[in-house]
Amino acid sequence: MSDLLTDVLVVGGGPAATWAALKAAEDGARVVLADKGWCGTSGATAAGGTGVWYVPPEPAAREAAMASREGLGGYLADRRWMARVLDETYDRINELAVEGRYPFPTGTDGQPLRGGLQGPEYMRRMRVRVRRAGVRILDHSPVTELLTDRDGAVAGAAGHRRQAGELGRAGRRPARAVPRLGQRRHLAGRRGRRGGAPPDGERRRAPRPPRGGGTRTGEVLPYDKNYLRHGEGLSEALRSLDAGWAQLRARLHGEGAGLVKARQAAAMTAHARWMYASALARTESRGMARRLDHPEQDPAQHHRILAGGLDRVWAGPAAGRGTGVAV
Structure with a gap:
């Protein structure tokens, strides 16, 4: 069992996770990123191309962009969140072009075309940026549960580090977080039943393949x-x-x-x-x-x-x- 103390724990290794880890590290936080695969190649984005909602901050263009998407969501979208997504996307893509040196193509008019990304190149660069920012990356480390402190607030997570062949915990106060993960777990047990053997004391293995x-x-x-x-x-x-x-x-x-x-x-x-x-x-x-x-x-x-x-x-x-x- 290994414990890691950190200010910020990011679970995942795709675009949202790597950007979150990068920004937290740039703000001075100690950051651990745990990915069930290999950060930079796992997830849907790394395997192909992806469209980007890149719209210049011009009122007419932003209004048209939001209106064009509302029908797809059954007119349930929140315009405030749409505006935040547009602002964040515009800033992050420009940052990726300048600081990440992403090779965006240019149009016939000489202007950069920033409405799409090639996933493998994008995520390769994000991994490099995250590591240079000082983030500790735990590859092949799927998280199995969230851990809470004595007040019930989430304080970290526990999981399995496949490469090391061991269990691990990371968070603000892992020592005070919910119980050790080194014991056998009842997968879907009622709240309060955290570990130990099954009720009848019988040691049972997960069905192969798992039932269900x-x-x-x-x-x-x-x-x-x-x-x-x-x-x-x-x-x-x-x-x-x-x-x-x-x-x-x-x-x-x-x-x-x-x-x-x-x-x-x-x-x-x-x-x-x-x-x-x-x-x-x-x-x-x-x-x-x-x-x-x-x-x-x-x-x-x-x-x-x-x-x-x-x-x-x-x-x-x-x-x-x-x-x-x-x-």
Whole structure:
């Protein structure tokens, strides 16, 4: 077990993570970045090209840019956040061109074309910049849980360092954070049950492949369920995923590298259940969320959907709801 003290812990290694780590380090913070892959090559951006919402700070151009995107999101977008994204993107892309020396192409008029990036080159340069800023990068170090201090505030995270073959923790006060990760975990145990052996004392291994894996992919990947959505198909898929979650709850355990696979199986199953519960809660077609049995847009449903819960998943209009996943 290794503990790392740091001011800022960034989990992930894509564009958002590397920019966050870079800016925190430039502000004088001690920064650790933990990536489940190899920072600079992991994630969707590093594998291909990516479009960039690069719009000069001219009122007419910004207004046109925001208006052009609102329909895709079913007119649920917050203009304040859109403006912040446009400001941040414009500044960061210009910084990448000057300080990161990214080779943007030029148009026939001699002006740089900054509306797109080649992922491999972009992320290679971001890794270099992050390391030069003094960030400690933990490659191949998937995080398995967040750690809290005695007041309940998130103070760090724990995970598995694959290259070192050991468990590790990083954060502001790892010594005061929730319990040691060196023991066997009950993957989906109730709050308060943090570690130790299963209730009956039996040492059990994670199924191979993990229980619920086939159910998860079988309900999420087929186009006739997840793309050509219909209430009956969504309900059937959600029932199957709920049953899969019950199996995970009872049987899926892991330690070391096995804990990573167990956490991934649980996270993907939970996400799939929130996704389908949210789709069932929106009985209309809005933006890119389409329902074959409700093809029209309903003005009364001009709201976001929040979803949450583990053993009992819930989903409903954002207004009046507590913490959840916004959809």
